[in-house]
Amino acid sequence: DTAVYLKDYQPFPYCVDQVELTFRLQPEATRVMARLHLHANPARPGVNDLRLDGEELRLLSVTIGGRAIAATPDARGLTIAAADLPEGPFVLETEVEIAPARNTALEGLYMSNGMYCTQCEAEGFRKITYYPDRPDVMARFRVRIEGDLPVLLSNGNPLGAGPGWAEWDDPWPKPAYLFALVAGHLIAHSDQITTRSGRQVALNIWVRPGDEDRCAWGMESLKRSMRWDEEVYGREYDLDVFNIVAVDDFNMGAMENKGLNIFNSKCVLATPETMTDDEFARIESIVAHEYFHNWTGNRITCRDWFQLCLKEGLTVFRDQQFSGDLRGHAVKRIEDVLALRARQFREDQGPLAHPVRPDSFVEINNFYTATVYEKGAEIIGMLKRLVGEDGYRRALDLYFDRHDGQAATIEDWLAVFQDATGRDLTQFSRWYFEAGTPRVQVAEDWQPDLAGGTFTLTLRQDNPPTPGQPDKGAKVIPVAVGLLNPNGDEVLGTTILELTEAEQSFRFEGLGARPVASVLRGFSAPVVLDHPVSPETRAFLLAHDTDPFNRWEAGRSLAKEVLAEMVVTGAAVSRPWLDGVARLATDDTLDPAFRALALRLPSEDDLAATLAAAGHVPDPAAIHAARRRMGDALAAALGAELAALRAAMTVSGPFSAEAGPAGRRALANACLALQTRLDGGEAARAAFAAATNMTDRLAALVALIDIGAGAEALAAFEAEWKADRLVMDKWFMVQVVHAPPAELAATVEQLTARADFNMDNPNRFRAVFGAVSANHAGFHHADGAAYRLLADWLLRLDGRNPQTAARMSTAFETWRRYDAGRQALIRAELSRMAATPGLSRDLSEMTARMLG
Numbered sequence: 001d002t003a004v005y006l007k008d009y010q011p012f013p014y015c016v017d018q019v020e021l022t023f024r025l026q027p028e029a030t031r032v033m034a035r036l037h038l039h040a041n042p043a044r045p046g047v048n049d050l051r052l053d054g055e056e057l058r059l060l061s062v063t064i065g066g067r068a069i070a071a072t073p074d075a076r077g078l079t080i081a082a083a084d085l086p087e088g089p090f091v092l093e094t095e096v097e098i099a100p101a102r103n104t105a106l107e108g109l110y111m112s113n114g115m116y117c118t119q120c121e122a123e124g125f126r127k128i129t130y131y132p133d134r135p136d137v138m139a140r141f142r143v144r145i146e147g148d149l150p151v152l153l154s155n156g157n158p159l160g161a162g163p164g165w166a167e168w169d170d171p172w173p174k175p176a177y178l179f180a181l182v183a184g185h186l187i188a189h190s191d192q193i194t195t196r197s198g199r200q201v202a203l204n205i206w207v208r209p210g211d212e213d214r215c216a217w218g219m220e221s222l223k224r225s226m227r228w229d230e231e232v233y234g235r236e237y238d239l240d241v242f243n244i245v246a247v248d249d250f251n252m253g254a255m256e257n258k259g260l261n262i263f264n265s266k267c268v269l270a271t272p273e274t275m276t277d278d279e280f281a282r283i284e285s286i287v288a289h290e291y292f293h294n295w296t297g298n299r300i301t302c303r304d305w306f307q308l309c310l311k312e313g314l315t316v317f318r319d320q321q322f323s324g325d326l327r328g329h330a331v332k333r334i335e336d337v338l339a340l341r342a343r344q345f346r347e348d349q350g351p352l353a354h355p356v357r358p359d360s361f362v363e364i365n366n367f368y369t370a371t372v373y374e375k376g377a378e379i380i381g382m383l384k385r386l387v388g389e390d391g392y393r394r395a396l397d398l399y400f401d402r403h404d405g406q407a408a409t410i411e412d413w414l415a416v417f418q419d420a421t422g423r424d425l426t427q428f429s430r431w432y433f434e435a436g437t438p439r440v441q442v443a444e445d446w447q448p449d450l451a452g453g454t455f456t457l458t459l460r461q462d463n464p465p466t467p468g469q470p471d472k473g474a475k476v477i478p479v480a481v482g483l484l485n486p487n488g489d490e491v492l493g494t495t496i497l498e499l500t501e502a503e504q505s506f507r508f509e510g511l512g513a514r515p516v517a518s519v520l521r522g523f524s525a526p527v528v529l530d531h532p533v534s535p536e537t538r539a540f541l542l543a544h545d546t547d548p549f550n551r552w553e554a555g556r557s558l559a560k561e562v563l564a565e566m567v568v569t570g571a572a573v574s575r576p577w578l579d580g581v582a583r584l585a586t587d588d589t590l591d592p593a594f595r596a597l598a599l600r601l602p603s604e605d606d607l608a609a610t611l612a613a614a615g616h617v618p619d620p621a622a623i624h625a626a627r628r629r630m631g632d633a634l635a636a637a638l639g640a641e642l643a644a645l646r647a648a649m650t651v652s653g654p655f656s657a658e659a660g661p662a663g664r665r666a667l668a669n670a671c672l673a674l675q676t677r678l679d680g681g682e683a684a685r686a687a688f689a690a691a692t693n694m695t696d697r698l699a700a701l702v703a704l705i706d707i708g709a710g711a712e713a714l715a716a717f718e719a720e721w722k723a724d725r726l727v728m729d730k731w732f733m734v735q736v737v738h739a740p741p742a743e744l745a746a747t748v749e750q751l752t753a754r755a756d757f758n759m760d761n762p763n764r765f766r767a768v769f770g771a772v773s774a775n776h777a778g779f780h781h782a783d784g785a786a787y788r789l790l791a792d793w794l795l796r797l798d799g800r801n802p803q804t805a806a807r808m809s810t811a812f813e814t815w816r817r818y819d820a821g822r823q824a825l826i827r828a829e830l831s832r833m834a835a836t837p838g839l840s841r842d843l844s845e846m847t848a849r850m851l852g
């Protein structure tokens with residue numbers, strides 16, 4: 001298979017004014033009639049054949065202007081010779097047959113539990129009908145659905161419906177990837193909202209019967225999102241109805257189809273008994289994300305898939321702002337940075353590194369990555385920091401104004417910022433085009449003098465090579481800095497230093513005493529900061545930093561340094577870290593959610609990355625052992641305070657998923673996990689029995705599994721929830737994540753042999769195999785059993801669902817970090833997969849890139 005290149009972009013030679021689709025639904029033989037109203041695109045003059053994308057379609061007929069055309073499709077589409085096309089505008093009609101019941105790839109039109117649904121982004125529409133399946137072809141869609149099912153949905157506004165049919169009209173031109181259709185025995189949880197200009201919008205969350213009591217939180221999140229986008233971005237909804245549908249079999253979280261969002265049921269259905277606080281927060285942010293796409297993605301879409309970050313980076317940035325406004329910015333920022341480092345830094349530092357705007361791909365589904373999404377959002381955060389609140393607001397207003405109804409590019413996006421603020425963004429644009437995580441080194445200098453003293457910070461940036469990009473220029477890096485005096489008062493409030501050269505010095509005068517510098521406040525740029533300071537200084541910042549992110553970060557850096565020491569030299573857990581974290585955890589002037597985060601230890605994968613970056617070969621077993629010792633030491637240091645803290649964090653009254661009570665539960669459960677290290681599981685067993693919500697129940701279960709005492713609770717959990725697929729996913733997952741390293745492979749064998757392990761359900765597959773690599777020491781066990789097992793299952797899945805198989809293969813992306821033995825084992829698995837005949841385009845691109 002060949003790659004597609006950004007440099008080859010050309011506009012499509014024809015414009016589609018209007019599309020009329022008729023679906024006659026049958027599981028094994030659905031008929032799709034498409035009528036396309038076309039005319040030549042003046043932006044692409046000349047004599048051009050009409051090339052339509054189409055895959056896995058049985059073509060029944062093609063006519064142009066009512067006359068049958070002899071056209072023979074190939075495996076990827078259909079070409080109609082220019083000679084067969086009339087001069088002016090014309091109408092092309094096709095009829096095809098497809099088999100949704102046999103579609104296990106979950107792309108195009110497929111079935112899930114007897115319901116029909118679609119997933120078209122990125123290139124799934126071509127599995128539904130012949131069409132120019134590219135985002136710069138935008139058209140109005142009118143859809144008629146015929147089928148023996150009570151609920152028949154598509155995009156836009158309802159036109160009419162009767163027994164066995166429904167018609168929908170979407171007045172907003174859109175690319176085919178935003179098309180959606182749903183048909184099934186569904187029940188709606190309904191509400192409504194009036195937009196600020198007075199439009200009445202009907203809101204529905206459609207679910208399978210039995211799930212209707214799980215929609216309240218999703219609906220509340222939707223209404224909050226709609227309000228927020230009006231208030232903060234001035235964006236209003238633009239149809240009479242907004243539908244959300246929950247589907248059990250789905251390759252990702254959710255999809256922003258115009259007026260008809262389709263959600264993985266895991267990302268929208270929730271009750272306190274079935275979902276944890278983290279899942280409630282995740283649902284809130286995904287509902288918001290998909291809703292926000294209505295403007296950033298749908299009204300303004302991408303010219304081509306290389307521009308994916310135009311909609312994804314911006315929409316992630318917007319959902320992060322929204323969650324921060326609702327749940328507190330400090331905690332939200334820490335969580336986002338934890339996720340960024342765990343997924344994006346990891347990607348950026350390995351063979352899969354690619355720019356936020358890639359310039360080639362084989363399979364676009366492989367580029368829905370942490371880099372495009374999360375680093376894409378970080379770039380927007382930096383832009384906002386550089387141009388200020390007002391500049392950002394002006395730029396965004398101009399963006400919506402100028403590009404509404406268009407398919408735009410990153411150049412368009414940057415031009416809007418330049419035009420609105422007058423700032424030249426040529427150098428800044430490197431963030432989009434160059435891969436890799438910059439490293440910023442900080443050196444301090446202090447010169448006492450008569451005027452009080454001069455403090456100098458010298459910042460140096462390094463932009464490491466990444467695949468295909470050996471050399472890189474300096475980037476524009478906004479480094480937020482604050483200075484504290486020795487008793488902890490701020491002597492310089494947060495100030496942005498703009499690092500634009502390889503090395504630059506910044507001087508601060510008249511300070512009186514040598515200050516303590518708090519650098520990269522709020523994580524003002526997605527870089528690795530290398531600021532060598534003593535453990536005492538870190539402990540000082542952990543106690544005093546006025547920037548909450550950096551206060552947490554001081555503890556985290558200290559924890560990583562201590563852990564690295566423990567792994568490399570076998571050192572004991574250091575006192576400054578233990579005392580500092582213990583003090584923070586018990587400080588009731590602080591937000592409980594923040595304290596819970598301070599108690600969280602760095603992950604084993606994070607530590608392996610840190611060690612590798614420092615030139616060590618990480619030993620997974622040693623890392624695992626050291627991290628456990630660290631947890632034990634923390635538990636011992638807090639001792640009796642743990643029970644008291646938990647008691648103080650008791651939440652009374654009816655369950656609420658808001659940040660306040662969720663933060664109290666997070667702290668209480670962090671304490672429970674530590675307490676379990678000391679009491680043999682007594683407190684956790686009691687907590688498990690007494691729990692009235694899934695957050696507390698799951699936390700107790702995990703605490704018990706973690707000390708090898710989970711059998712009874714697991715059995716009770718299973719007995720209670722065996723009929724609930726979403727809850728059982730958690731039951732599968734926790735056993736794999738927390739299996740003792742040597743038992744991981746056996747645990748997986750036993751779980752996958754169960755009748756309720758269904759590899760065609762991505763949630764269940766991920767619950768087990770996503771957890772395999774999350775169990776760092778188990779996955780990297782020296783016997784290689786887990787590597788082999790994962791590769792076996794990826795190969796098995798690849799034949800049925802290549803998208804999910806390819807995505808999960810990233811478990812191997814860090815392989816070059818490890819010792820020669822492990823490298824050989826992983827290389828063998830990657831090569832075995834790569835050499836398998838009939839491997840999908842998706843998985844073969846991934847294995848090829850990882851093998852380098």
Ligand code: B3K
Pocket residue numbers: 121122252254255256289290293312365368
């Ligand atoms: N835009 C979709 C993702 C589509 C993934 C295609 N492989 C969901 C989102 O980002 O909102």
Ligand code: ZN
Pocket residue numbers: 289293311312315
């Ligand atoms: Zn998105």
